[in-house]
Amino acid sequence: MLNLAITSLPQIQARAHLVADRIDLKNFKITDSLATTPLTVTIGRTDGIAVLFRYGVVVFFGVSLDDEQRFLSSLAPLLYNAYGRLQLEEIAIQSGKTNVGVQGGAVWLDALTLEKAQVIADSLSKSLVLSMYEDKTASEFDSIIPLASELARTGKVSADAKTLLSKIGGMLLIEHRMVGRAEIGDKPETLWEHPELGGLYALLEDEYELHERQAALERKLQLISGTAQTLAEIAETKHVHRLEWYVIGLIALEIVIGMADLAHRFFF
Structure with missing residues (x-):
C-alpha cells in the first residue's frame, strides 16, 4: 500500500x-x-x-x-x-x-496520504449510511404512532398482522445492514496496519457522532420492532378469536340442523 x-x-x-x-x-x-x-x-x-x-x-x-x-x-x-x-x-x-x-x-x-484518505472515507461513508437509516426510522415512527394511539384510544388495532410483520422485517433488515454490511461499530481495516491513524479516526468518529447515532438508532429500531410485534400479536389474537366464533357458529348451525332433522323424523 x-x-x-x-x-x-x-x-x-x-x-x-x-x-x-x-x-x-x-x-x-x-x-x-x-x-x-x-x-x-x-x-x-x-x-x-x-x-x-x-x-x-x-x-x-x-x-x-x-x-x-x-x-x-x-x-x-x-x-x-x-x-x-x-x-x-x-x-x-x-x-x-x-x-x-x-x-x-x-x-x-x-x-x-492514501491511508488517511481511507480513514476519512470510512467515516464519511458510515455517517452517510446512518443518515439514510435515521430518515427511514423517522418515517416508520410516523407510521407506527397512529396505530399505538388508536390502540390506546379504542383498545383495537385496525392494521392487519401482515402489515405489522412487514414493519418488523424492515427494522430487522436495517439492523442487518448496519451490522453485517456497513459494520458501523467497527474500526476501519486500515487501522490494523496503521494504528498511528487511530487519533484521526477518533476525531472523525467524534465529529460525526457515529457511536452515539448508532446507539440511538438501535434503540429506535428496537422500540419500533417491539411496538409492531405487540400490535401484530393483538391483531393475530383478534383474528384467532374471530375464527373461534366462526367455529362456534358452525357447530351451533350443525346442532340446529341435526335437531331439525330429528324433529322432522318424529313429527312428520
Whole structure:
C-alpha cells in the first residue's frame, strides 16, 4: 500500500455518495488500483481517487463533478437496488497543517496520504449510511404512532398482522445492514496496519457522532420492532378469536340442523 501524499493541493473536497444497497466489487474491473481493502482507485487525469465500499458508498477525493458522474454511471451494472436520488456527505481537507484537527465540516492534516484518505472515507461513508437509516426510522415512527394511539384510544388495532410483520422485517433488515454490511461499530481495516491513524479516526468518529447515532438508532429500531410485534400479536389474537366464533357458529348451525332433522323424523 502506498504511503505517499496523494495530492499536492493545499485543499481538496471529499464527497461521499450513497448510490445503492450494495456494490458488486467482486466483478469490478480494476485498472488503476491503489489498494483493495477498501478498494481504492485513481479517477480521471488528475490526482483524484475514489474509495468504494460494498454497502453502496463511493467517496471521491479531489475529483471533478464531471469525472464523478462518469465514474458513477460506469458502476450502474454493479449496483443492487440503486437509489434514484443520491445522498451526499462532504468534508473539506486542508493539508500543510502542523496539528491534526476535525471541526465544522473540515479536517486539517500535515499531508493527505492514501491511508488517511481511507480513514476519512470510512467515516464519511458510515455517517452517510446512518443518515439514510435515521430518515427511514423517522418515517416508520410516523407510521407506527397512529396505530399505538388508536390502540390506546379504542383498545383495537385496525392494521392487519401482515402489515405489522412487514414493519418488523424492515427494522430487522436495517439492523442487518448496519451490522453485517456497513459494520458501523467497527474500526476501519486500515487501522490494523496503521494504528498511528487511530487519533484521526477518533476525531472523525467524534465529529460525526457515529457511536452515539448508532446507539440511538438501535434503540429506535428496537422500540419500533417491539411496538409492531405487540400490535401484530393483538391483531393475530383478534383474528384467532374471530375464527373461534366462526367455529362456534358452525357447530351451533350443525346442532340446529341435526335437531331439525330429528324433529322432522318424529313429527312428520
